[in-house]
Amino acid sequence: MTLAASLFWLVAGVTAASAIGVVVTQHIVRAAVWLLFSLAGTAGIFFLLGADFVAATQVFVYVGGTLVLVVFGVMLTAQGPFVSMKTSAVEWAVATVVGLLLFGVLVVCVMGEPAFQQAQPLKADQNSSTVLGKAFLGVVEATAEAPLTGVADRAEPGARTRVAYLLPFEIVSVHLLVVLVGAAYLARAKRRRMAA
Amino acid sequence: MVEILAPVLGPDLAPPVAGIIKALVLVAFVALSAIFFIWLERKVAGRIQDRLGPTRVGGKFGWLQTIADGIKLLVKEDIIPATADQFLFRAGPYIAFCASFLGFLALPFGNGVVAQNLNIAVFFVLAVLSVEVFGVILAGYGSGSKWSLFGGMREAAQVVSYEVPMAICVLVPVLVVGTMNLNRIGQMQAGWFFSWNVFRDPFLFAAFWTYFTCATASCKRAPFDLAEAESELVAGFHTEYSGLRWSFFFMAEYASMFAVSGIATLLFLGGWHTGLVPTDLTQLFGSIAGNVLNVAVFIVKCWLLVFVMMWVRWTLPRLRIDQVMQTCLKYLLPISCVLLLGASLWQLLMPVFVLNYLRYVIGGAVACGWLALLIRLVTGKPPAGEALSLGPALGRPGYELAKR
Amino acid sequence: MTDIGLTHYLVLGAVLFVCGVLCMAIKRNGIGILMGVELVLNGANVNFVAFAQFSPTFQVEGQIFALFVIVLAAAEAAIALAIVLNFYNNHLTVDVDTAEELKG
């Protein structure tokens, strides 16, 4: 077992186990902790995949922001110090069956696709943030044909369309801002309702 | 590190071993510096409060005080309150400490002296440091105590808010130098002190102070230490903690203090460069010796910044929580946005002449200011009735340095 | 076992995805459902980044999509939490089973 493989198994195991922990635990704050581990594990997966910018973003946005927000929500809406809403055993059973079915189908799909198994990792020695920055600015290096999907992006390699992601990025930023404003609006205290 | 180990251990085993060694060194450093900081904090507090601080344990300066404290904490009974959520209560300190510690992975102490030379180091450090708050929240929630809960809530609100202007302030130098690689940023500031980023343009100069304020707040240091406000919340989120778990919180706090100071140093204050010689020290003294000096310079700079944090802590009164939030959202956030915008426009619009030479003006002015302050400190008249003084802040009778 | 390929990552993504779906299906707590959504999105993200690593035509887009997903997930979380808060204001609980006004 190489270092990369063992790291993968470690991180993936933690991630998957934490994800299962999120499902299984009855306690919502604990679920949040499991989710934290799962998300952090995902960030680790991203590091392993050479996407360090995405990984850092994952940590920054998810763990530092979203999750804190979630916990906040938990605390704001808690009725007692330890709230757990029990789910009936039947529901558990049905959900588990459906989940396993879904998982099975997905795994079959993934495993059954030979292209997936033949895919070789690209060399991740390039600085991913540099690549991303270039992509945002529309500077795209020549890349090979697509072996994964079997569909060439263009007739000859290197003739990729120059797509700048700066505008989508800006749009998403503005979107985020608007959403935050909207969330603040939605969540603000409703004096009217209190009075009524 | 890997290159050194590879001939000995082989290519397969070298990377994990190197990683483990790095991690251990860092853990040791963090723990040691925490010990030092705790001692320093006591001494500084003592001096500022017109007393001597620890003197008994460990000889003249009381330098063994922290060790004694540590031993005490280690042997203390580990109490978990009955109402506490066991899992969360246990997990909180480790999460906090791990988050703080992770930041050091990408922090270069010298030219190339870094555990993992990440391309997005600044981003990474900020990201993992932000996770620390999660541990605090869990501790506050899991303690099953109202004081703790309040502390955790305050901490969450405060840190999440202050992260925004802090990140924007970090963006200002990143934008100017064009990379997030801390090592690279440090290398770019080689040379005399006016090539430090902080002197590059007025916006960076202002960004440094803003960043430092935000960093102080995000380390929940006074005057922003609402999470552990003793006068209101007993001890805030760590009310219910004791022993080793409690000490982890303090290690985390001091570690993150050092980490944000390190970022400030690297981004603004020339990193590991002394600013007194025109090149990197590695070029003068070779790779090993130069880097040792570099690391020393870097650590001293960070300590100085940490010292300033302590100085501020024992000087300024604590703010109210609403004042804290108001300071962030109504002042620091707009200020940081303006700085970002201003720095961008400055880069775009300023003539090259000004861009190149303004740093000498700012650097010269600041240096002159420091010089004047120093002269004033040395030659200034002490307050009436006092024999000898080093200055208004430290000038108290009985201060050892002054007596010497 | 020793050679980690695309499939491994995709299966991990599938695990996260299914866990998320299950979480959504099982949790009666509104915030729990939100966590499920986050998990689902993470599963998708894992796939995206994995494809970015394994497919040259998707090298850039995979990461960018992942970034967008993260950002939009943050936005979604903010909105969802606001909705949950409102829900709590109206129902004095976060049990989504009480929100059955629209049932047939």
Next chain:
Amino acid sequence: MFDVGAKPGLWFVWATLLPLGSFVLLLLAGGVRAAARASKNRGGYGAVFFDLLGGDQPGKTSAYVALAAIALAFACSLVGSLTYLSDHHHVQELQDEIATLQERIPEAKGDERARLKAQVDEKRHQFEEFEHQLHERWSGRYDWAYLWSWEHLQPGGPEKNPAPGTLLQLGYRIDNLTITMFLMVTFIASFIHLFSIGYMSEELDREVADHQVHTAHGHLHRRGRFGRFFMFLSLFCFSMLNLVLADNLFQVFVSWELVGICSYLLIGFYYERSSATNAANKAFITNRVGDAGFIIGLLILWTYVGTFNFEEIFARIRAPLSDGHNPEYKLAGQVVRVQPKGEPQDGRQTFVWTPDGSGSHVALFPVTDHLHGIGDQEEQVTEITVGENKASSWGVMPYWLLVAAGLGVFLGCVGKSAQFPLHVWLPDAMEGPTPVSALILAATMVAAGVYLVGRVFPLFTPESRLVIAYTGGITLFVAATIAIVMTDIKKVLAYSTVSQLGYMMLALGVGGWAAGLFHLVTHAFFKALLFLGSGSVIHGCHHEQEMTRMGGLYSKMKITAWTMLIGCLAIAGTPMLSGWYSKDAIIAQALGFAVVYPQHSLLFVLPLVTAGITTFYMFRMWFLTFTGEPRDRQVYELAHESPWTMTLPLVVLAVFTVMVGWGWPIWDAHESVLEKHIHHGQHYSVHAEIGHVGVFEGKIVDPMWHGVKKPEHENIRLKVLENHGWAGLLALGAAGLGAIFALSVYYFRTLDPAEAAEQFGGLHRFLAHKWYFDEWYSAVLVRPALTVANWCRAFDTRVIDGVVDSLGRATVAVARGHGRFDNGFIDGLVNLTGNAIFATGTALRRVQTGFLRSYILFLALAAVGLFAALSYFVSLVNAG
């Protein structure tokens, strides 16, 4: 388009548009203010607007806007007129040269004669060239609307098939008459505006009490309508100026109707008073009668001539100045009458010129290629063939239709200028505010009729002109007799106006084109003066109009008295005052006409006698108002002189009343500069019809050159010039008699007017009832019309409504049947469908648990199904 340098006529267009702009501005402002009034208490923008626009108490801004517009219009017309005069200076010089040369031709012999003729030809060529340039400079057209025609579909399109009458135009044409009218209208209107600011000042109040209107709560109280008044004035001025500016009949007609509308609005300004609304209605309806004739005239011209443009109409009706061969073209400017010859063949009809002027048709020029030579030599019978193509089928028109067209247009003028028998509206129009009376009756509306008669003068055949002359004669006499007995100061002036308009019509009818229009201008000045004077008196006496309650006001209002005296002297025809020049010219013209046509001597006697009557009633008015003992103490005590905004126009108008007719030497009635100026502007056909004198007693009188001259015994113009002195003396004598009579009766009191009225009771009653016109109209026209209307209404309510009602009832019955079907069957079907769907929905809704989580499970299941199916199909594809 707005290059005033190349097209100086645009000065006048600007002058026309300025009042329109003022109107639009005031209308918008008023509209905004009215819209904002609702929100004045509510705050917000509306209230701010409302305050900005004056709020409840309107300021004088509207007056200043209107005044500025009309004053600027005057300035524009002045600039334009000066440019025009400098342009035309050369024309008149050329005309004079040609006239003197032509006078010498008959006496010259042999070579000398040929040389003179060549010289005249050359000069005439120069003249035509120059005039053409001037025409370009001083006229403009804008195609306003095309009347699409099937002609355009023919091969070649509209260029090759120029169907006449396919377009309406807006245009302007500046000539001597236009500039005179422009200056007069804008000048007088400016001062009327100024006067109105003072006179209408009480309309500025937030609340005006109208003492003549009684409601259940006492007198009527209403908001002041200052702005509205000036808005109407502006529109009025625009309409009038546009009428004068127009170069085509259609534009004239539009303006004509606008003037009518404005008069309606202004006469009915105090519309709460029933008398005012009645008067406005009367004016409007009476004018409609005239306008019906106008429209008929327009239609005839449109049908046969195919254009509304004055120049084009005249060019078609009247023979050209020259046929291109013979400079002494005998038919120049005449209406050429032709007679059909033989039967029409192949849709073509041949017409023959009848030298004796008895043809049943009129040739329209340019007729065809055969035109050349019509009337060239009297022996030659020239044939016109029409019907070759569509365009030339307008080559002739029936003569009686031309007469009808002329009379139709004249009927319009009769209505507008208040001629007998449509004069009844004018005295009632005194219900409007006095400045309105001055504007309508002095400078604009009534002048429009006279102006139009002058403008379309070439349209009138001798028969039409005779009708015009007699209409004018009857009008001037009838109105003057009524004016004698009127006691309302404004009514006196109203009838005086009718009478004076009669003078103008008479003058035009007997061929005194220049005399009639000259009188129009001078009359505008002194009648505006008199009306404004009367307005000043009324204002000073607090709305007292009855002269029986005035008297002795001289000491109270000296400026008004003096200026009105000047007006009276002018209208009476006192030498050296403007009225003298024009009235002299008219009476001379009438005398000349009577000499040539002795059977129409009445047309001379009537104006002569009326000149005396005019003097009498004008002085009667002045004496009753300003001299003697005050007959009503209360009125006298309260009387006061008017503010400067009212007296200034009086003084200025008085000065102009004196001077406007002057020439050098002043005492020579011939030498009026204004008259000469108008005279230069007449159409050549006037000369052709009336007669022409190139040089008279060594002076150039009519600087026209064409060779056609009426024989001496038919040349009215010659007779006028010969008898001018006599006519002047007679008129002066008549006026003197009238003045002496008035002096003796109303100043020296040698005769008691009341006694006289008693003695001639019948006559007095007859006159006081205005010749029973209103009663007669009521009996003959109004009541029969009402009766017929009642019959029609009865028919309508009984028969037509009955049919409609029964149809309606039948429809309702059918609809009921339908309704039952609809309710029973169709609704049943619809309900069945609805119920079925409802039942299905009820069954299916159980699936909708409302639990979010179960939906998610369904979703997951669906995903499972989808993926399973998908992978199955993919495996199938991969396999095969």
